[in-house]
């Protein structure tokens with residue numbers, strides 16, 4: 001059976017929440033996320049999507065295995081950490097669709113699935129009549145000891161998809177890095193695409 005890409009609303013995606021938690025914990029262990037994984041946090045995080053009106057899960061399914069997931073939700077229902085930089089900059093969260101993450105197992109990369117993840121979420125944003133799509137990315141120092149020598153940032157990929165970096169829109173998310181014993185806030189900055197252009 002071929003690999004398929006399927007979109008589900010947040011509430012219809014409930015059966016796949018275990019897959020998303022598994023993929024997040026597997027893929028986000030790598031640089032630049034270095035996320036140790038926290039089942040309790042994953043549960044809270046996923047319940048946001050279950051409750052959120054208008055959220056979407058775009059799944060990559062190989063046979064009956066979920067091998068990748070991308071999520072998106074109207075920013076209006078997001079946490080303060082996500083909305084605050086926009087409110088402080090005088091931007092209206094009601095106009096934005098927010099992408100949570102794209103996570104794809106390494107052996108499935110480079111076949112255009114990442115592009116389909118963007119297309120699926122942008123289609124949902126447009127269906128909801130929202131003008132902008134946005135996501136944020138973690139910032140790590142260039143000399144970070146865990147940075148692989150051959151690491152390639154995704155900036156070119158995102159620019160090619162029509163997203164512009166807005167380093168002035170900043171937030172922090174808190175998690176525990178692989179090498180740490182305690183959680184610490186990590187800086188992230190936002191990328192935006194005008195869907196009406």
Ligand SMILES: CC(C)(COP(=O)(O)OP(=O)(O)OC[C@H]1O[C@@H](n2cnc3c(N)ncnc32)[C@H](O)[C@@H]1OP(=O)(O)O)[C@@H](O)C(=O)NCCC(=O)NCCS
Nearest residue numbers: 027101102103104109110111112113114115152153154157
């Ligand atoms: C982001 C991700 C989902 C992209 O998936 P993908 O299916 O490999 O992407 P595509 O095959 O659609 O690639 C699209 C383009 O981006 C480029 N690209 C994809 N992954 C890349 C990477 N890690 N570094 C640099 N370029 C990359 C591809 O070369 C391709 O370029 P082209 O259009 O010129 O051919 C995948 O790399 C991933 O899961 N990464 C780890 C998690 C992550 O960083 N997620 C993003 C933030 S939540």
